Amino acid sequence: MSELNDMVVESATRLFSDACTAELYDGLEGGDWPVDLWRLATDTGLTSVIDTESDGGRCLPLDLLTALARAAGATAAPIPIVETLLGQFALNAAGLAVPEGPLAFGPVLTTDVLALERRGTDWLLSGDLHRIPWGRHLHAIVAVARCGASHATVCIPRPTPSSLGQNYAGEPRDNFSFDAWPLVAASVGEEGRGLDADTLYFHAALWRSAQMAGAMQTALDLSLRYSMEREQFGRPIGKFQAVQQQMAMMASQVAAGAAAVEAAVAAAADGHQAGLAVAATKARVSEAAGHVVAISHQVHGAMGFTREHALHRSTRRLMAWRDEFGSEAEWSAWIGRTVAGIGGDQLWAFVTEARDFQSANRFRMERHA
Amino acid sequence: MALRKEVRIFLGDEEKQGSWAPGPEGWAGFDRGFSKRLAARGWVGMTWPKKYGGHERTAMERHVVTEELLSAGAPVRAHWVADRQSGPVLLRFGTERQRELYLPRIAKGECTFCIGMSEAGSGSDLASVRTRAVPVEGGWRVSGAKLWTSNAHRAHMMILFARTASVEEDRRGGVSQFLVDLQSPGITINGIQNLAGESDFNEVVFDEVFIPEDMLIGTVGNGWNQVSSELTYERSGPDRWLSTYFLLRQLVAHTARKRGGSSHVATGRLVAHLWTLQRMSLSIAGMLQKGVTPYTEAALVKDLGTGFEREIPDIARMVVPELARLGADRNGVLQAALERATLHAPSFSIRGGTREILRGIIAKSMGMR
Numbered sequence: 001m002s003e004l005n006d007m008v009v010e011s012a013t014r015l016f017s018d019a020c021t022a023e024l025y026d027g028l029e030g031g032d033w034p035v036d037l038w039r040l041a042t043d044t045g046l047t048s049v050i051d052t053e054s055d056g057g058r059c060l061p062l063d064l065l066t067a068l069a070r071a072a073g074a075t076a077a078p079i080p081i082v083e084t085l086l087g088q089f090a091l092n093a094a095g096l097a098v099p100e101g102p103l104a105f106g107p108v109l110t111t112d113v114l115a116l117e118r119r120g121t122d123w124l125l126s127g128d129l130h131r132i133p134w135g136r137h138l139h140a141i142v143a144v145a146r147c148g149a150s151h152a153t154v155c156i157p158r159p160t161p162s163s164l165g166q167n168y169a170g171e172p173r174d175n176f177s178f179d180a181w182p183l184v185a186a187s188v189g190e191e192g193r194g195l196d197a198d199t200l201y202f203h204a205a206l207w208r209s210a211q212m213a214g215a216m217q218t219a220l221d222l223s224l225r226y227s228m229e230r231e232q233f234g235r236p237i238g239k240f241q242a243v244q245q246q247m248a249m250m251a252s253q254v255a256a257g258a259a260a261v262e263a264a265v266a267a268a269a270d271g272h273q274a275g276l277a278v279a280a281t282k283a284r285v286s287e288a289a290g291h292v293v294a295i296s297h298q299v300h301g302a303m304g305f306t307r308e309h310a311l312h313r314s315t316r317r318l319m320a321w322r323d324e325f326g327s328e329a330e331w332s333a334w335i336g337r338t339v340a341g342i343g344g345d346q347l348w349a350f351v352t353e354a355r356d357f358q359s360a361n362r363f364r365m366e367r368h369a
Numbered sequence: 370m371a372l373r374k375e376v377r378i379f380l381g382d383e384e385k386q387g388s389w390a391p392g393p394e395g396w397a398g399f400d401r402g403f404s405k406r407l408a409a410r411g412w413v414g415m416t417w418p419k420k421y422g423g424h425e426r427t428a429m430e431r432h433v434v435t436e437e438l439l440s441a442g443a444p445v446r447a448h449w450v451a452d453r454q455s456g457p458v459l460l461r462f463g464t465e466r467q468r469e470l471y472l473p474r475i476a477k478g479e480c481t482f483c484i485g486m487s488e489a490g491s492g493s494d495l496a497s498v499r500t501r502a503v504p505v506e507g508g509w510r511v512s513g514a515k516l517w518t519s520n521a522h523r524a525h526m527m528i529l530f531a532r533t534a535s536v537e538e539d540r541r542g543g544v545s546q547f548l549v550d551l552q553s554p555g556i557t558i559n560g561i562q563n564l565a566g567e568s569d570f571n572e573v574v575f576d577e578v579f580i581p582e583d584m585l586i587g588t589v590g591n592g593w594n595q596v597s598s599e600l601t602y603e604r605s606g607p608d609r610w611l612s613t614y615f616l617l618r619q620l621v622a623h624t625a626r627k628r629g630g631s632s633h634v635a636t637g638r639l640v641a642h643l644w645t646l647q648r649m650s651l652s653i654a655g656m657l658q659k660g661v662t663p664y665t666e667a668a669l670v671k672d673l674g675t676g677f678e679r680e681i682p683d684i685a686r687m688v689v690p691e692l693a694r695l696g697a698d699r700n701g702v703l704q705a706a707l708e709r710a711t712l713h714a715p716s717f718s719i720r721g722g723t724r725e726i727l728r729g730i731i732a733k734s735m736g737m738r
Contacts, residue, residue, distance in 0.1 A: 224735055238737045241729070247737060248728035252669050256645050263648035276644065283641035328638065335640045336624065336633025344622025348440045348614075351644050352373065 005064045009071045012046050016075035025313060028078045029170035033137045038079050038102065047081060049088035050098070059092055062269040066210040066261065073214030073321075076313040078171070080104055080134040082207050087142040089203070094153035094194025097186070101139030104132050105200060106176075108325065110365045114145035114178070116152055116188070123188045125154060125181040131324075135161045135174025144197040151196045153189035156181070167320035169313070202275065202363040205282040205325040206264055212285045212321050213261045215314045216254045219296040222311050223247065227299050243299060250295040253288040260284045267354070275361040276335065276354040283331035286322035293318050334365070372430055376437040379410060383443075391442040393702070393709040395615050396608070397569075398444030399523060404478035407438075413448050414456055414476030421460070422473030432607070432654035436647070439611040446520060451475040454602040455482035455528050458546070462587035462595050467548060471526070484603070485515045485529035485549065485573065486596065493726050495530070496541050496593060500575060502531040508582040509533075509547065511575045519720075521558050521571040527551055529580075530596050533589050544592035548584040555579070565712040598662065603721045605653050605667035610646045610674030612717055613681040616706040617643070620685050623703055632688040639684055642677050646670065665734040668727040675717040675724065682710040 019037045028034055041047050046068065051060045059065075069082045080102050087103030106112065106129040114127035125145060132141060141156045161174035195203070227238030227247060237243050264281040267274035293315045297304050304311040322328070338360050342350050346357075354361050383389050389403055407413055415431040417423025435453075438445050456475050459467050474480035491498045500513025511531060521527065527549045534543030551558070555578035560568040587595050617639055624632050649670050656663040685707050686693060692707055718724040732738055 224737070228737070244732035244737050245725065245728045247735065248672070248731035251731050251735060252673050255669055256649065256673055259649045259652060260645045263645075279637075280641040280644040283638060284645045287638070287641075328641075329634050332634045332637035332641060334637065336635070336637030339621050339636065339640055340625045340633060342621075343625045344618040344620070347618055347621050347640070349377075351640065351647060352436070 009067045012071040016077040049085045066265045069207045069210040070214035073211030074218045083133045090142045094189030096189050099140050105142040110367050116145040116147040123183045125178045129176040131173040134172045150192040153194040155187045169316040169320045198365050199363045202278045206278045208325050209281045209285040210261050213258045216292045219314045220254045223296045223299040253291045257285040257288040272355045273362045279331045279334045283328045286328040289318040289322040380441050393706045395442035396439050396445045399446040400444035401447045404447035408478030422476035428658035429654050436607045448478045451482035454599050458599050481524040483521045483524040483527050485527040487517045489516050500531045509580045511578045515573040517570045518573045519570045521573050541593040542590050545589050546586040546592045601667050604671040609671040612678045613710040616710045619703045619706045635684050635688050668730040672727045678717045679714045
């Protein structure tokens with residue numbers, strides 16, 4: 001990663017770490033919107049995907065964006081920064097204007113399908129969107145809808161949830177229902193332009209993986225610090241081999257997750273469809289998250305099981321995020337099906353040089369409407 | 370990368386000529402002719418200076434070749450240890466004469482090395498070795514016995530790790546390394562059957578064996594540092610996660626022929642792990658290329674990698690439960706692969722440093738010890 005990326009990530013990490021207080025999390029889980037944190041992030045330029053240094057409004061490079069996602073995950077920043085950036089990314093790809101304020105994108109479930117129909121100069125949108133991150137607080141949802149045989153990106157301003165929900169970490173996950181919902185022409189992208197729903201889903205899986213890599217590193221850091229501070233039997237518990245072995249196992253899982261994210265970002269930034277890289281990464285990171293949650297809590301003992309201790313801000317997010325945009329079981333199934341199509345003799349070539357297998361490697365999900 | 374293709378073509382030609390075929394034994398096969406032909410292509414001693422018969426290729430290029438050989442299951446044993454660690458030890462610590470004498474022979478695939486580290490009483494606690502080298506007129510006289518010495522019965526040379534001062538005097542400072550010609554008078558090699566019924570490792574007994582003084586490697590008393598460096602070479606390669614790849618390949622071939630559903634989740638998960646390990650291993654090669662010694666990273670990847678190798682036969686049993694009970698005539702290759710992987714799995718997390726020692730190294734890197 002470049003020096004510039006390092007600087008951006010460092011300042012984001014410092015900003016989030018300072019601003020994310022216990023009161024902020026309590027308020028958030030009571031339904032508040034963290035006004036000040038969002039303003040701070042926006043004023044610092046962390047909520048814009050556009051490279052202000054470039055003329056044509058180009059997007060920031062993928063390695064920087066995913067590094068930001070990692071920083072947001074490491075600090076458990078309770079704002080939809082990843083969702084907003086990826087929403088803007090999708091709007092940008094479709095040539096649509098980017099509205100101010102927090103965004104999310106959809107569908108986030110492969111079972112959700114939106115249909116778009118023309119009526120005069122305007123459009124009508126129908127279908128359900130479930131589990132939209134931060135839904136109630138959004139200024140707009142960026143969604144990919146079916147449009148005849150093709151797809152189109154739409155920007156749904158000021159949507160109202162049909163029901164409210166949340167994930168294990170208390171992050172809003174709200175449902176929306178659209179029945180011939182009118183959209184003006186300016187909110188609808190050209191047919192076939194921009195990301196299709198599958199490509200958006202793969203991107204989301206990669207960005208969420210980057211966030212998880214950050215959260216896993218924080219859980220490891222907290223556990224290491226705790227194990228060297230907490231004393232039992234007259235010495236820090238980290239001096240016991242039983243604890244050291246557990247910590248080493250956790251460190252290996254964190255390292256595997258981080259390495260996978262780094263490699264997948266590099267593959268995706270290369271411009272070719274990196275289906276295997278993204279699938280393997282989300283599968284590997286989601287599996288690693290299970291180990292990291294279990295071991296970090298074991299090391300923290302009862303202290304880590306309290307609301308007061310900060311550990312749960314990272315671990316509850318990991319519990320939730322490992323199932324979002326595909327669990328390890330779902331991505332493993334994707335890989336398993338794909339390699340069954342390729343065969344055992346070509347497996348090694350596929351793993352090492354996936355770019356030679358474009359048709360097997362494409363961003364395609366099995367969708368069940 | 371074109372080099373991968375070159376190696377694949379070479380292996381394909383070898384297979385066509387009947388000199389070798391992929392099988393359950395994988396790269397454990399010993400074939401002097403194969404090693405010589407490989408060397409003739411410039412793929413042994415690849416990174417070494419040309420004046421010692423090397424080819425001055427990069428660590429990444431060497432890594433690519435080793436991955437291709439191991440994943441294909443090529444019979445590399447005749448040159449493997451010499452290329453992986455003995456040569457690099459001589460290059461780093463050996464005298465000019467030692468390099469001139471042995472490196473060109475290794476690079477031609479003519480000289481087989483074995484590792485003289487473990488003893489009956491010294492496994493994980495390597496510094497406790499008791500094989501003793503006593504200074505005599507013109508050299509050293511060695512008595513003692515090495516154990517678990519793989520390939521000793523087929524090797525020409527050993528790099529011996531022996532005590533040159535008593536444990537009481539200096540535990541880690543009282544050890545040194547020697548080049549030993551296994552034809553020397555006083556050496557007896559006794560085969561030891563492993564649990565699979567193969568005679569692959571040995572006891573090597575030294576009875577007053579004379580070692581000329583110019584066969585000391587490095588300096589007297591520096592053996593501990595040298596052996597740590599040698600172990601990094603031993604631990605860092607793809608041989609620590611590809612031991613049972615042949616079984617995974619057969620398993621994927623099986624799912625391609627047979628069934629879907631839950632078996633895809635199981636095989637796909639293994640492929641996600643394989644993909645991640647391959648990327649982690651590549652980054653270790655990148656560190657070697659930059660001249661960094663990846664001591665902790667090698668331990669970490671070996672721990673993850675051997676866990677992966679060991680898991681493959683267990684997953685195979687879940688995917689194809691009837692496999693372990695089928696007659697050899699009904700499902701030959703897959704069944705033979707499972708048998709070999711199952712019987713050899715216990716050794717993976719022991720050889721080259723036990724899982725517990727590796728995790729201790731990782732814990733130490735985090736400041737816990």
